[in-house]
């Protein structure tokens with residue numbers, strides 16, 4: 643693996659899932675693979691799980707880790723040819739090359755603007771690091787994707803599946819803030835690669851990018867979608883069509899015990915209790931969100947392992 647900015651950077655998804663599950667059973671088996679190698683993590687936005695699980699994964703492989711809240715560093719310029727006499731202090735061309743001298747692998751979190759769809763969907767920030775750093779780049783959630791989250795989700799579904807072709811539902815839920823489509827996009831992309839019966843449900847106006855959803859089943863009727871579900875993956879996202887805007891905060895889309903029945907409840911976290919999902923669900927045996935968050939370490943570890951193997 644040369645980089646992990648997109649789920650399609652994984653050559654064999656089922657093998658990668660199985661290798662991650664093996665790593666989970668023996669997390670220090672490759673503890674010398676990353677000796678004298680450094681992971682530099684750059685955060686333009688907040689994080690808990692990604693920040694901690696990715697560092698844990700790197701250290702499990704013997705890597706050194708340096709983490710920078712880069713939004714507290716110099717304000718970077720990403721456009722070519724700009725006369726930088728306003729509020730940007732350093733061009734990504736210099737910053738990426740300088741950082742690459744301190745790192746063997748760079749990992750970046752940069753959420754979308756949710757203002758400019760073309761710029762966001764051009765993935766300017768993470769693609770600039772990939773272009774100018776010339777070392778492997780890992781996506782810690784970018785403007786349109788969260789591939790490490792999706793890999794952890796796939797590992798979790800593999801672990802908890804009780805039948806060969808489980809019914810998986812991605813349901814939108816309300817949230818007071820306008821959130822990225824990144825997690826939803828990557829979950830949809832990952833489900834399209836797995837042997838699952840997959841349905842997306844959301845209110846009208848929340849259709850995801852059709853280049854992502856392709857021919858995946860979509861319904862505006864949440865009750866119909868949730869019927870006989872084995873896994874219910876819940877996430878809020880802002881409108882793609884009416885880019886970055888909140889069109890609904892309909893409380894009827896909040897997940898309740900009554901709606902979820904015996905399905906396993908999944909969410910990438912952080913989750914707004916009693917807005918996205920009621921307490922009763924999160925506090926029940928239906929919820930596997932803690933197991934799901936634990937799998938973030940092994941998703942990151944198998945990705946870093948495959949990148950290190952290519953470097954060594």
Ligand SMILES: CCC[C@H](NC(C)=O)C(=O)O
Pocket residue numbers: 783821822824825878910911912
């Ligand atoms: C992992 C989720 C990160 C982010 N969530 C928030 C609350 O900003 C999102 O929805 O993309």
Ligand SMILES: NC(=O)OP(=O)(O)O
Pocket residue numbers: 688689690691692693783791910911912
């Ligand atoms: N799910 C996830 O990426 O969590 P953080 O935003 O806390 O890293």
